[in-house]
Amino acid sequence: MSRLSLSLAGALAVSALCSPSFALSLPRCTWLPKSPAQSPSPRAAMASAYDPSSAKLVIFGGYDAGAYLQETWTYDGLTWTQEQPSLSPTARAAASMAYDATQGTLVLFGGYDGATHLGDTWIWDSASATWTQGTPTHHPTGVSGPMLFTDPANGHADMYGGYSGQFYQLTTWRWTGTDWQTVPTAHTPSARAAAVVALDRAAHEVVLFGGLASVNPWNTWTFDGSDWTLRSPAQQPPNRYNSRGAFDGALGHVVLFGGGAGGAAISDSWQWTGSNWEELQPVHSPTPRESFAMEWFPPTGSIVLFGGENGGGQLGDTRWFVARP
Numbered sequence: 001m002s003r004l005s006l007s008l009a010g011a012l013a014v015s016a017l018c019s020p021s022f023a024l025s026l027p028r029c030t031w032l033p034k035s036p037a038q039s040p041s042p043r044a045a046m047a048s049a050y051d052p053s054s055a056k057l058v059i060f061g062g063y064d065a066g067a068y069l070q071e072t073w074t075y076d077g078l079t080w081t082q083e084q085p086s087l088s089p090t091a092r093a094a095a096s097m098a099y100d101a102t103q104g105t106l107v108l109f110g111g112y113d114g115a116t117h118l119g120d121t122w123i124w125d126s127a128s129a130t131w132t133q134g135t136p137t138h139h140p141t142g143v144s145g146p147m148l149f150t151d152p153a154n155g156h157a158d159m160y161g162g163y164s165g166q167f168y169q170l171t172t173w174r175w176t177g178t179d180w181q182t183v184p185t186a187h188t189p190s191a192r193a194a195a196v197v198a199l200d201r202a203a204h205e206v207v208l209f210g211g212l213a214s215v216n217p218w219n220t221w222t223f224d225g226s227d228w229t230l231r232s233p234a235q236q237p238p239n240r241y242n243s244r245g246a247f248d249g250a251l252g253h254v255v256l257f258g259g260g261a262g263g264a265a266i267s268d269s270w271q272w273t274g275s276n277w278e279e280l281q282p283v284h285s286p287t288p289r290e291s292f293a294m295e296w297f298p299p300t301g302s303i304v305l306f307g308g309e310n311g312g313g314q315l316g317d318t319r320w321f322v323a324r325p
Contacts, residue, residue, distance in 0.1 A: 027251055029269070029323035030283040031305070036079040042316035043069060044309035045093035045242075047111070048293035049148075053104045054126035057304055059293050060108060063093045064314050068113055072124070072131070075306070075318070077299045085131050089122045094194070094291075097124075098148035101155030103177050107134075109159055112144035117165045119143070121180070136179040143169055145193030145212065145242075152204045153225025158183065160208070160223075163193035168213050172223070185227045192217040198245035198254045203274045207254050212241040220277070233276040240266065244294035246303045251323050255280070255303060260290035265310040269321075286319050 046062035046069075057075040061068065068091040072083040089095075095111030095118070106124040110117070119142030121134035140146070143162025146169075151158045157175040161168065168191035172183040195211025206223040218239035220231045243259025254272040258265065265288035269280040292308025292315070303321035307314065 026278060026280060027271070027323045027325050029280055029321065031269075031286050032284070032302075032320045032322055034318045034320060036075070036318055038082075039080045039316060039318060040071065040073045040082070040307070042314035043307050044291040044314045046293050046307065047095040047097040047108050048295055048306075049097040049099050049106050050295040050297060051099060051106055051124070051126050052101075052298075055299050056126065057293070057295050057297055057306075058097070058106060058124060058126075059306065060089065060097065060124075061092045061095055061111065062291075062307070067091070068093055074126075075297075075304065077297065080318075083129050085129060087133075088131050089120065089133075090118075092118055094144035096146045096148040096159070098157040098159075099150050100157040100175060100177070101150060107148065107157035107175050109140065109148060110143045110146045110162055117142045117144050117163065121175070134175075134178075136175075139180045140171065140173050141169060143193065147193075147195055147197035147208065149197050149206050150199050151225050152199060152206055152223070158206075158223075160189070160197070161192050161195065161211070163212065168192050172228075187228045187230070189219070189221045189228055189230075190215045190217060194241040196240075196243050196245040196256050196259070198247055198256075198272075200254050200272065200274065201247050201249070202252045207245065207272050209237070209245070209256065209272075210239045210241065210243065210259075220272075231275070236277050237268065237270045237279070238266075240290075242290035244292060244305075245272075246294050246296045248296060248303055248321065248323055249298065250301055251325055255321060255323075257294060257305065257321070258286070258289050258292065258308070264288070265290050265308075280323075282321075286317070287315070289315055 043062040046059040070091040092111030146162035170191035192211035192213035196209040208221040240259035267288040289308035297304040
């Protein structure tokens with residue numbers, strides 16, 4: 001399990017993407033190692049999101065072997081660049097970030113700085129490459145491991161769950177651009193943190209899976225912008241925490257990778273078809289890890305993964321998930 005676990009206790013031919021024994025009904029896929037000219041140092045538990053306004057992947061914070069970090073880095077598909085904003089959120093790990101399509105900005109909330117579960121809100125504007133601290137009248141409880149995502153119905157940045165240091169949370173919140181508002185739902189997943197969450201752009205709903213919790217979180221939920229629905233897939237991945245999921249535009253499905261399970265990092269890949277989970281068999285996979293960044297990156301038509309950690313410490317590699325239906 002990671003240090004936090006939340007204080008919480010290049011190219012290949014398409015025909016060669018997968019092994020000959022790979023089931024014909026599943027996509028051909030692989031994880032390709034990349035070698036950007038510049039890269040962040042090894043780190044884990046960064047907040048990350050793809051920013052359509054700049055066509056870049058943005059990461060903030062995390063921790064390395066010695067400290068919590070306060071750095072902002074962007075990736076353009078070729079190399080990483082450390083941004084130099086005059087103001088930044090304080091150093092933290094296990095925060096979360098999502099794109100707000102109504103504002104054209106990224107919204108960051110929460111995290112842990114080694115002493116406090118944070119409850120502040122920050123806005124990243126790619127046009128000016130600046131952070132601005134929000135001043136909402138209302139806001140969620142300070143938590144580490146919250147799940148932020150773009151609302152599938154209205155494009156706002158929404159948030160669910162997290163861990164306050166005492167309790168796991170189960171409220172759904174929505175960022176209006178100036179304030180946080182609770183989203184009343186008839187149903188809700190049980191309280192949890194560090195779960196997989198990803199916007200399924202094909203089904204126009206958010207997928208939530210697993211996480212850390214006091215009550216068994218080994219289940220799959222979807223959110224349509226108004227309510228949560230408990231799904232009943234024929235099979236699910238093993239439960240995990242500090243994993244990531246991202247919609248893959250080539251497959252038209254959400255892809256899940258890795259995470260932590262029972263104190264050990266894992267390296268399996270799965271796809272959510274809209275009704276069931278299917279395990280993928282990529283030719284090459286990243287080393288087992290948890291607490292990494294992973295986002296769909298339209299400029300390259302691939303999912304980009306960076307960093308994370310395993311039993312040997314923090315990682316600093318960049319990889320692309322390349323798939324063909």
